[in-house]
Amino acid sequence: MSKITVTVNGKVYTREVADQQNLLHFLREDLGLTGTKEGCGAGECGACTVFFDGRTVNACMVLAVEADGRSVETIEGEAQDGKLSVIQEAFHRHHAVQCGFCTSGMILSTRELLHSNPQPSVEDIQDGLEGNFCRCTGYQQIIEAVLDASGQSVKKGELKHA
Amino acid sequence: MLQEFRYAAPKSRSQLLELVAEYGARAKVLAGGTDLLVNIRSGMVKPELVIDLKRVEGATGVHWAPSVGLTLGPATTINDLLRDSRVRQDFPLLAVCAHDLASYQIRNRATVIGNVVNASPCSDMAPALLCLGARAELSSVRGTRTVSFSEFFTGVKKTVLAVDEVVERIVIPAASAGTRGEYKKLKRITGHDLGIVGVAVARKDGALQVGVSSAAPVPVLVTGLSDKNTVDEVVAAVLAAVSPISDIRCTKEYRLFMVETFVRRLWEETK
Numbered sequence: 001m002s003k004i005t006v007t008v009n010g011k012v013y014t015r016e017v018a019d020q021q022n023l024l025h026f027l028r029e030d031l032g033l034t035g036t037k038e039g040c041g042a043g044e045c046g047a048c049t050v051f052f053d054g055r056t057v058n059a060c061m062v063l064a065v066e067a068d069g070r071s072v073e074t075i076e077g078e079a080q081d082g083k084l085s086v087i088q089e090a091f092h093r094h095h096a097v098q099c100g101f102c103t104s105g106m107i108l109s110t111r112e113l114l115h116s117n118p119q120p121s122v123e124d125i126q127d128g129l130e131g132n133f134c135r136c137t138g139y140q141q142i143i144e145a146v147l148d149a150s151g152q153s154v155k156k157g158e159l160k161h162a
Numbered sequence: 163m164l165q166e167f168r169y170a171a172p173k174s175r176s177q178l179l180e181l182v183a184e185y186g187a188r189a190k191v192l193a194g195g196t197d198l199l200v201n202i203r204s205g206m207v208k209p210e211l212v213i214d215l216k217r218v219e220g221a222t223g224v225h226w227a228p229s230v231g232l233t234l235g236p237a238t239t240i241n242d243l244l245r246d247s248r249v250r251q252d253f254p255l256l257a258v259c260a261h262d263l264a265s266y267q268i269r270n271r272a273t274v275i276g277n278v279v280n281a282s283p284c285s286d287m288a289p290a291l292l293c294l295g296a297r298a299e300l301s302s303v304r305g306t307r308t309v310s311f312s313e314f315f316t317g318v319k320k321t322v323l324a325v326d327e328v329v330e331r332i333v334i335p336a337a338s339a340g341t342r343g344e345y346k347k348l349k350r351i352t353g354h355d356l357g358i359v360g361v362a363v364a365r366k367d368g369a370l371q372v373g374v375s376s377a378a379p380v381p382v383l384v385t386g387l388s389d390k391n392t393v394d395e396v397v398a399a400v401l402a403a404v405s406p407i408s409d410i411r412c413t414k415e416y417r418l419f420m421v422e423t424f425v426r427r428l429w430e431e432t433k
Contacts, residue, residue, distance in 0.1 A: 002169060019169035019212070022199070042200045043268055055241070055270040061199045062271070063192075065169045066214060109266065130353045131265025 004068035009077030017064040024048045026064035027074060035075035035104050046132035049105035050074050056112045075104035087111055090149035098136030105132045110146050119150055165202065171214040178218050183303045183326040185211050191328055193237055194271040197280050224249060231336035236329060240269040253334060255343030255364050259290040262347045265354040275329045278314065281321045288381035289345060289362035289373025294338040299331040315380035341366040344431055346424040350411065359417050361424035363432050370396065377404040377421055393429045400425050
């Protein structure tokens with residue numbers, strides 16, 4: 001067991017964790033932040049995407065002890081004062097959510113993408129979200145939502161599958 | 163929950179090397195963890211101790227010195243390379259291979275050194291490092307030695323690294339700056355995937371190198387070629403150097419066909 005102090009969505013937590021516990025289970029089970037999902041558990045699907053010291057990572061492939069002294073942001077930190085973020089609004093508007101399991105990761109990866117590339121092309125979006133799998137929407141609505149969130153106009157149904 | 167192990171995060175180089183020497187095969191070194199933590203979870207490796215080297219001073223970053231070249235530390239991530247303007251400008255082949263490695267989130271964690279230490283035949287960084295004449299600096303409590311990447315890989319998932327050694331640095335010689343190059347990787351899907359075969363072609367000052375992944379037990383470097391060779395000669399040299407197998411991802415014949423196809427395309431594109 002190790003004692004760690006980690007800042008999650010701006011709040012400081014000190015907890016004892018088993019050395020082999022991953023960050024994903026720490027967030028979900030120790031802190032009760034269940035917005036971050038476990039899909040594959042092997043870094044393929046991106047459902048557990050969180051910000052770790054300002055960069056997106058798969059929380060299933062980070063040990064909780066590695067987070068000692070670091071900052072983590074999860075989907076619970078996306079809406080501010082009960083108000084959805086621009087990205088969340090766009091996902092809502094474009095019905096880019098079906099079962100919702102991939103959505104937390106999609107939204108955080110979108111935030112990271114728009115941070116470095118505020119006006120991404122469709123190709124940039126496909127590239128930036130390639131580590132996030134959606135098994136419901138076929139991605140079209142998600143790409144439309146990201147275009148919309150970045151202030152680029154898009155007509156519904158205009159995009160075709162890549 | 164992963165199977166039980168203890169975690170250590172040494173802060174100094176000497177602590178790191180002492181721990182690695184003390185625990186040897188009972189320990190695993192953790193950098194990005196994108197392979198290690200998956201392998202622990204699946205039970206493929208069962209370390210007693212996981213030694214995280216990311217808190218060792220000087221483990222990160224991409225450094226340039228005209229007298230040495232480009233230096234990468236053990237915690238330098240794939241995306242650190244991609245964000246470095248000198249890499250993109252002077253070592254474009256590194257950037258192209260890095261961009262083809264896994265997905266964005268993985269590239270934020272996965273390290274260049276981890277990619278080569280795992281010594282998978284399908285390593286995406288190996289073809290670029292081979293073509294650019296890169297060297298690995300191996301350190302242990304016994305001292306430091308330098309090994310060229312053309313001698314680093316010894317078999318599938320095997321390297322020259324001794325049980326008490328870590329790769330402390332990768333050095334890409336300054337003389338390789340300005341090398342033009344491209345990489346093509348065959349995958350089962352358009353998104354991120356392991357390579358079925360990968361081919362890199364690099365050219366500088368009339369010399370031509372070809373690096374190939376997933377077509378032999380180790381990543382392959384073909385040297386001794388130049389602009390004076392015809393494309394058929396280049397293809398013949400590469401095909402003579404590779405020895406692919408048939409496996410779950412494709413047949414040996416398809417791999418040979420695609421290696422040739424990629425060499426021909428890249429020869430044209432890098433002219």
